[in-house]
Amino acid sequence: MREFNITGKIIPKAHYYVDLIPQIKRLMALVEKGKYFVINRPRQFGKTTLLDFFARHLQSSGKYVPALISFQRFTQRPDMTEAEFYRRLGKLIDQELSLADFDLPDLKIQASGIGGRDDFLDWLEDICQHSSRRLVLLVDEIDGVPETVVIGFLAGLREMFLQRDRKPTPHSVGLAGVHDIKNLQARYRDQSHSIGSISPFNIAIDYELLPFSLQNIRQYFMQHTKETGQLFDSKVIRRVHHVTNGHPWLVSMLAKTMVEEIVPKRKHKIGLKHAEEAIQRLINFRNPNFESLFNNAQRPNLFPIVLDLLEGRRHRYNIQDDDINLGVRYGIFAEKGRQLILANLIYVQALYQHFERTLKRSQIRNILAANRFEDQNGHLNFRHVLDKFQAFMKSKGVQVTKQREFKEATGQLLLLSYLDAIVNGKGWTFKEVQSGEGRIDVLCCYKNQKEVVEVKVWYGERRYGGALAQLAKYLESENLDHGYLVVFDRRENLPKEYSLKEHQVAGKTIQAWVV
Secondary structure (H helix, E strand, C coil), X not given: CCECCCCCCCCCCCECCCCCHHHHHHXXXXXXXXXXXXXXXXXXXXXXXXXXXXXXXXHHHCCEEEEEEECHHHCCCCCCCHHHHHHXXXXXXXXXXXXXXXXXXXXXXXXXXXXXXXXXXXXXXXXXHHCCCEEXXXXXXXXXXXXXCHHHHHHHHHHHHHCCCCCCCCCEEEEEECCCHHHHHHHHCCHHHCCCCCCCCCCXXXXXXXXXXXXXXXXXXXXXXHHHXXXXXXXXXXXXXXXXXXXXXXXXXXXXXXXXXXXXXXXXXXXXXXXXXXXXXXXXXXCHHHHHHHXXXXXXXXXXXXXXXXXXXXXXXXXXXXXXXXXXXXCCEEEECCXXXXXXXXXXHHHHXXXXXCCCHHHHHXXXXXXXXXXXXXXXXXXXXXXXXXXXXHHHCHHHHHCCCCCHHHHHXXXXXXXXXXXXXXXXXXXXXXXXXEEEEEEEEXXXXXXXXXXXXXXXXXXXXXXXXXXXXXXXXXXXXXXXXXXXXXXXXXXXXXXXXXXXXXXXXXXXXXX
């Protein structure tokens, strides 16, 4: 029986997988035209699987012979000599051609005899000249190319491309990695041996590897349903897409957690509460994907932008900005309505938890230490929690709300940080949870208890009334009879009032704090 895979490439007989035919057709169109192309996406985004499926497709066409190789094994040898690099590269290609049932002709140079870049290029030319099928060279993990040879290697590919009408060369070349070729060059370049500002591989076309669409995820999950009979609620599929923004590894990890850990009995349907539990398990699970995210987010040029976005400050999306471009390549940033955003909601929560000390959580902990919020039955007294939050804001948060850039998102993060310090180990909090009526600002789950909080900035009585009505709809969709509203009052022309009022709206009890 197949399963959801979260490590390595997809094996069709062992794993469920998203239909890659549309992607393969787009790549095939580039190969047919003899294009050289690059695929740049974050780690664990499906690059290796796509190249593997594409190589199989090229092989089955009978027209092309693919040589799919990876530079991952070179990452431990950044000081590799030119002769050793090209000799090992030749052997890798030689092995792939043998696996593709490609009979190598008698060549002037054998792979084991390659002594440098010129020998390698002559060797490739010899193969292409005597081949009845067109050679397509596919290189995965291009980021692993050793520093000692990177510029010469890229320049060699460019030379082949420019001379393809004069001598036999690979018909098409594809490179896949995290960094784009220009950034890769800048990453390794020794400034004392600069070759100028133009990338040696500026002849390549960018190929965009798309995230999973809602339809992709639906089709992906349906494979599990067809093979096991286990159903997914339609809200689960929408929720997974909403919080992951289609990131393949995140989608697969949530699916695997739901079907293998949370609901292992196939006769039971997977519902929204199971999806929410899987989301929280993922956020609190140490994994290589998050470690890479955190390490990249802590880079000096990216860290201030990440903190700004976590605290609700805006940045315009400008892909020409080197820092923003790098953050997009690393999978940290994305674009929405011409504004820069964090790539998905799971990353928002994971980054927030990782950097919570920077976001002043330690100050909150000092206040919480002297307060107990559980009653004798272990039930969380949420009114008491928000009373103390109001007191905290009165003593420590006045200047925060007066800052010009203070937004509702800033208030959400302040409240989340406060709540997270309380429920840590016994529950979880989440920002902007999808419900039947839209997105709940803050959802707090403590043991078997669920509390919904709407967060607003004061913009007058009319907007206040609208917030109460909207919260009542959220409560109805969540089958709750009570909820909470926290309003940040930033008005400077009136004395600051810290109030608590109780409202009855559409049969729901709503307690509202002004802080």
